[in-house]
Amino acid sequence: MKTQTSPIQTKIIDGKAHAARVTEEIREKVSLFQQHHQTTPGLAVILVGNDPASEVYVRNKAIQTHKAGMRSFMHMLPASTSEAHLLTLVERLNNDPEIHGILVQLPLPEGINPTTIIQGIAPHKDVDGLHATNAGKLALNLPGGIIPCTPLGCLLLLQSEIESMRGLHAVVVGASNLVGKPMAQLLLQQGCTVSIAHIDTRNPAEIAQQGDILVVATGNKELVRRHWIKPGATIIDVGITRIPTEDGKTRLVGDVTFEEALGVAGRITPVPGGVGPMTIACLLRNTLTAAELQLDTKD
């Protein structure tokens, strides 16, 4: 291994600033959409049960949607809601011309099969990009699909930092349907060599070390240490975990040990203020995309 004579000056990627720029673009496009179609994109957000974290998330999503000039409809249902009832609501929203995007906040209470509900959403209204049709369009690189918000946000951050990813080795740590797997597809489309490590990977540090780009989405706090990082790598840290601090308060940390990455990584997203704001900005973008998919084909 080469000895690092002078430490790298690690750039902190400002997710908030990027997200603000994306949101402003969406706001302008929403305005044009309204003029063109005489209608306003509408997002329906469904929350079942009383998980406090989920309540904060959906409220924030609704506020941001509204700020971007779109309509936002909240459906807050009790934890006792049946799967059949929820499915009926989804089907009603599928057929409602005022609703262009449907988001069902996960996790759902026990007794409701999330797959049944998510696959019940009309693909062109599935702003989370979790319907099989959307996952398939992503896998096959077909147009007209909707890409999950978090990996889409990570891609936009990478594209703003790296002119061309073609031929770079991208390592994705975490293989979830929501982040890791669609992220790997997006990086393949960019021409990256892609490696996917996960819970069963025997030598995760050795795999991660190869990444010119390293996207980490495991929910395993501060998993990635200094020796996992290729000098100069661009790191996208999707994880977010709240931990107690010595003074009895709490703070948020990512899947990467941030302090150890400084001086080794070329660029890194902070937690908070990195991927999080971009995920919400991409939800707004997906809502507009969904509205365009529904309205533009009718022209």
Add this chain to the structure above:
Amino acid sequence: MKTQTSPIQTKIIDGKAHAARVTEEIREKVSLFQQHHQTTPGLAVILVGNDPASEVYVRNKAIQTHKAGMRSFMHMLPASTSEAHLLTLVERLNNDPEIHGILVQLPLPEGINPTTIIQGIAPHKDVDGLHATNAGKLALNLPGGIIPCTPLGCLLLLQSEIESMRGLHAVVVGASNLVGKPMAQLLLQQGCTVSIAHIDTRNPAEIAQQGDILVVATGNKELVRRHWIKPGATIIDVGITRIPTEDGKTRLVGDVTFEEALGVAGRITPVPGGVGPMTIACLLRNTLTAAELQLDTKD
């Protein structure tokens, strides 16, 4: 690197024998299916134009289907067939209860968009597994999908040779929609760490060297040389190219330089007689799967 004191005795994986076993299983299951449903699975194969290689392929597919106890319907259309006409045929077959599987032989003549045709096949009749719904079910690990024949065949070969793939590093060389990308999904589902190399990969040998499992599907004859191979690796060679020999004849070679792999690889599929026979066996399997998807839900 460890010096290899005694060369490895490379096992040649007998694809023909495996395919014969799969085909025999299908034949028995077809017989049970007939008893249960009072109907015989039927496969429609569509060939447009006069490509001689394609003619050989579809004839072989039809014969094998028939041998497995299923019905086989050939539609051989002139190269002048319009996209609209072909789409109408596909839609008629989608609605024909005697047809359970539809296969459109690729490549199609210029002037016909293959995406339009393939995405026009009903997902549960799409025995090539190329419809977005099937690609999405594979990506999300959802039931009820159909997996492309070649990667499915490769998976069955691997499963017959390796008891558990969990934690093994699998390297896929080639990132096509038909083989490389679905193969990567299948290996992820098996718990492998997965790396995908392709035309833009800068250090393919170094990536390939990491593979406990190495699946090569590039169509680039004898691309993989001895130094690409991890000692003891299991190699699945999907490539098949006809090359001239010194005596004025021709022979088939794979994407792996077979002679160089001997003594290094733990196991390897030969070309011919490796993946090829398994692809056809999996077409039969997919036709039965398609028939089950259509009939079992009606019970």
